[in-house]
Amino acid sequence: MAERERVREWALAAAAEREAEEDERYRAHHRDAAQGHRDFVAHIDDGLEAYLRGYLFRLDQRREPRPDEPLPRL
Numbered sequence: 001m002a003e004r005e006r007v008r009e010w011a012l013a014a015a016a017e018r019e020a021e022e023d024e025r026y027r028a029h030h031r032d033a034a035q036g037h038r039d040f041v042a043h044i045d046d047g048l049e050a051y052l053r054g055y056l057f058r059l060d061q062r063r064e065p066r067p068d069e070p071l072p073r074l
Contacts (some may be wrong), residue, residue: 008044011037049074 015037021030053071058064065071 004044008041011041011044015041
């Protein structure tokens with residue numbers, strides 16, 4: 001869990017750095033990069049755990065889980 005927080009902090013700091021870029025020639029690129037970092041943080045916060053649990057199930061069972069099947073714990 002501590003590692004996840006470190007990655008979140010890095011991504012948010014990187015987004016802030018990109019947003020602070022002042023060179024107008026690359027402004028759109030830096031805005032897009034900053035949004036990508038924020039999207040990554042959103043995925044870490046909501047979605048990554050479910051994805052990984054489903055992935056573990058597929059590796060173990062060699063098939064997609066049915067809606068009523070419990071997924072492995074992380």
